[in-house]
Amino acid sequence: MANRSRKNCVSFRVSDKELVLIQSKVERSGLTLREYALRSMLGKDIHVKEGGREVVKELKAIGNNVNQIAYQVNAGLIVDCTPQLENMYSAIKELMTVWQS
Known part of the structure; x- marks a missing residue:
């Protein structure tokens, strides 16, 4: 197995309503959930492509x-x-x- 530079795991629980909202935002961004969450938590820009x-x-x-x-x-x-x-x-x-x- 390859040596990973990211060895730590972060997880948390959300409500059904929050999950739907998060999934909607992730889908519109075109990113994976992991990449969307990482960018969001690190304060990086997330560009949503409408249309x-x-x-x-x-x-x-x-x-x-x-x-x-x-x-x-x-x-x-x-x-x-x-x-x-x-x-x-x-x-x-x-x-x-x-x-x-």
Whole structure:
């Protein structure tokens, strides 16, 4: 077993209501419970990314578009896919701007 630098364990009890609130905050943060608790107790910043589901939905749509373009190019249906790729690039840049703000 590897030598661990963190050998101490901290545990505590919470009510059902507190647990639901904690789980909600952990889920929105995108962190693990351990990482969320550690950052919170050490006074470190915890950034909550709102709209994560919308970003994932948009990324899936872009992925579907990429697959459709690849199929059409491989089938010889389109020769120049530059306009479609430029549209997807713009959409990805917009998503990145929204996500990073």
